[in-house]
Amino acid sequence: MNVGLLAQSLLAGITNGLTYALIGIGLAAIFKGSRVPNAMQGEFSVVGAIVVVLLLTGHGWPYWLAILCGGLSGAILGAFIEVAFIRYMIRNAAPEDSYLLLTIGIGLSISAAVLYFFGRESHLLPGFGSDNLYIILDAVVREHVIWLIAISILLTIGLRQFYRTTSVGLKMMAASIDPVGAASIGIDVTLMRTFTFMLGGALGAAAGILITPIIPVDYMIGLQLTLKGFAAAILGGLTNPLGAAIGGLVLGIIEAMAIVGVSSSYKDVITFSLLILIMIAMPQGLLGRAGRTGG
Amino acid sequence: MLAIKELTAGYGQLRVLHGVSMHVGKGEAVAIVGANGAGKTTLVNAVCGLGPVTQGRVIKDDVDLTSDAAHRRGRHGIAVVLENRRLFGEMTVQENLRLAEEHGRAYRSANLQFTWQRICELFPLIAERRRTRIELLSGGQQQMVAIARALLLQPDLLILDEPSTGLAPKIVKEILHVLRGLRSEGMGILLIEQNVGVAVEITDRAYVMALGRIVHEAAGTEWQTFLNDERLAAAYLGKASAGI
Ligand SMILES: Nc1ncnc2c1ncn2[C@@H]1O[C@H](COP(=O)(O)OP(=O)(O)OP(=O)(O)O)[C@@H](O)[C@H]1O
Numbered sequence: 001m002n003v004g005l006l007a008q009s010l011l012a013g014i015t016n017g018l019t020y021a022l023i024g025i026g027l028a029a030i031f032k033g034s035r036v037p038n039a040m041q042g043e044f045s046v047v048g049a050i051v052v053v054l055l056l057t058g059h060g061w062p063y064w065l066a067i068l069c070g071g072l073s074g075a076i077l078g079a080f081i082e083v084a085f086i087r088y089m090i091r092n093a094a095p096e097d098s099y100l101l102l103t104i105g106i107g108l109s110i111s112a113a114v115l116y117f118f119g120r121e122s123h124l125l126p127g128f129g130s131d132n133l134y135i136i137l138d139a140v141v142r143e144h145v146i147w148l149i150a151i152s153i154l155l156t157i158g159l160r161q162f163y164r165t166t167s168v169g170l171k172m173m174a175a176s177i178d179p180v181g182a183a184s185i186g187i188d189v190t191l192m193r194t195f196t197f198m199l200g201g202a203l204g205a206a207a208g209i210l211i212t213p214i215i216p217v218d219y220m221i222g223l224q225l226t227l228k229g230f231a232a233a234i235l236g237g238l239t240n241p242l243g244a245a246i247g248g249l250v251l252g253i254i255e256a257m258a259i260v261g262v263s264s265s266y267k268d269v270i271t272f273s274l275l276i277l278i279m280i281a282m283p284q285g286l287l288g289r290a291g292r293t294g295g
Numbered sequence: 296m297l298a299i300k301e302l303t304a305g306y307g308q309l310r311v312l313h314g315v316s317m318h319v320g321k322g323e324a325v326a327i328v329g330a331n332g333a334g335k336t337t338l339v340n341a342v343c344g345l346g347p348v349t350q351g352r353v354i355k356d357d358v359d360l361t362s363d364a365a366h367r368r369g370r371h372g373i374a375v376v377l378e379n380r381r382l383f384g385e386m387t388v389q390e391n392l393r394l395a396e397e398h399g400r401a402y403r404s405a406n407l408q409f410t411w412q413r414i415c416e417l418f419p420l421i422a423e424r425r426r427t428r429i430e431l432l433s434g435g436q437q438q439m440v441a442i443a444r445a446l447l448l449q450p451d452l453l454i455l456d457e458p459s460t461g462l463a464p465k466i467v468k469e470i471l472h473v474l475r476g477l478r479s480e481g482m483g484i485l486l487i488e489q490n491v492g493v494a495v496e497i498t499d500r501a502y503v504m505a506l507g508r509i510v511h512e513a514a515g516t517e518w519q520t521f522l523n524d525e526r527l528a529a530a531y532l533g534k535a536s537a538g539i
């Protein structure tokens with residue numbers, strides 16, 4: 001196998017992996033903050049990307065402004081889901097599985113709405129920066145890929161800093177670790193949960209916007225992204241958002257190697273078989289913590 | 296200062312509190328004693344907005360807090376050290392305290408009674424271990440952080456739910472020393488304790504709780520000699536706890 005091909009697929013693996021990572025991070029953040037396994041995380045990506053497509057090509061907005069609004073739309077959708085549904089279900093002590101059902105339902109509705117309003121066509125966004133190509137280790141790289149890698153890494157590091165150093169971030173973390181303890185020192189646990197959904201929504205939208213110059217967005221792609229995000233998050237340890245980042249990368253790289261080594265038709269089989277093996281060996285995930293309960 | 300009126304509470308079908316009334320005066324130190332399952336924690340949670348209330352009122356300084364959310368009650372000078380402490384285990388000592396400190400500052404804009412410096416004087420260990428994650432501390436150290444966290448909310452009434460449970464006698468002594476100091480500075484204290492020997496040391500008055508009701512109130516010498524009165528102790532607390 002030549003170096004160029006290997007480098008090329010490794011790069012593709014990292015690119016996809018970072019996208020899975022962002023979706024997984026959003027999923028893990030929401031799960032940690034509310035114990036809701038969010039089966040519509042990929043739909044945040046679809047909505048974010050579609051909003052950018054609409055504003056950019058439909059209304060001719062500047063790209064950066066459209067991107068900002070795309071991210072914002074994810075946050076708003078996240079807040080809406082928490083305020084309109086999750087909050088009441090938690091107040092009425094809904095059983096745990098009902099959240100999965102709820103988010104699957106919301107996901108399907110969004111997918112149907114996208115189909116209804118935008119049809120079956122898929123849409124690509126232009127790459128960030130210029131359309132220049134670069135050669136790295138014999139691999140041809142679009143400038144957008146470099147942006148995607150840089151932005152994903154920055155978002156991941158930024159998220160860590162946000163949780164560890166800002167007051168709101170610490171409160172969100174406290175509310176997720178022990179809601180009763182948090183409320184006892186004046187933290188508005190419900191509000192923190194809304195913030196968590198906003199953060200998760202914005203991260204999901206960011207993932208969608210970053211990947212859409214490479215993989216076109218359509219009404220069906222949300223579920224695929226959710227599955228990859230879940231795999232990344234579970235691989236990383238579902239309650240550790242930063243674990244999901246590593247999980248996503250590992251997933252993307254395994255997938256890319258499966259394509260070079262075997263064939264692209266079997267990539268999912270190989271990837272998920274490997275995932276299962278890793279999960280058997282490390283049930284808490286790569287960075288997961290044993291024995292955490294509550295939240 | 297704190298008045299609880301005819302409080303009724305329960306979980307689902309189970310009724311736990313059956314019309315509990317009690318009060319804590321300004322700067323007064325009051326104990327609630329009672330056997331396991333008497334409803335002491337349910338009462339604390341009701342006062343702090345952390346648990347269910349079906350009927351009755353919680354009033355602090357003439358303000359009715361009954362329908363206030365838990366996170367709004369600190370503003371009225373109430374702080375609680377919860378049963379099992381409820382700290383944030385994977386966060387550091389400093390991070391745990393920082394959150395409470397911020398709210399305390401918001402509640403009392405002028406002359407804070409409990410500054411970071413004061414807290415470190417009360418609990419020297421906090422300065423030493425401030426970068427340590429809570430889950431790596433011993434139970435006694437965690438209890439001190441929990442008390443510090445409550446004090447940083449700048450309360451005038453400190454509620455403690457069984458702070459001595461599971462701790463070595465030496466640690467209990469240290470904690471009692473701090474509580475006694477706070478009391479002498481005028482801090483109101485509501486101490487929930489199964490260990491009457493501990494409770495007597497820092498409180499002036501006590502309510503005895505059994506099966507969700509206040510069944511007895513003891514003050515003065517009656518309270519100071521409560522343990523010697525076998526009839527009272529055995530009747531209300533059961534042999535095991537009375538014997539401590
Ligand atoms: N979350 C809950 N759900 C259902 N029942 C509960 C809950 N918490 C407490 N109870 C029940 O309510 C009753 C009173 O419990 P509570 O914890 O208030 O007692 P306690 O006096 O604090 O006891 P202990 O000394 O063991 O702390 C018990 O019968 C208990 O089983």
Ligand SMILES: [Mg+2]
Pocket residue numbers: 335336337378456457
């Ligand atoms: Mg109790």
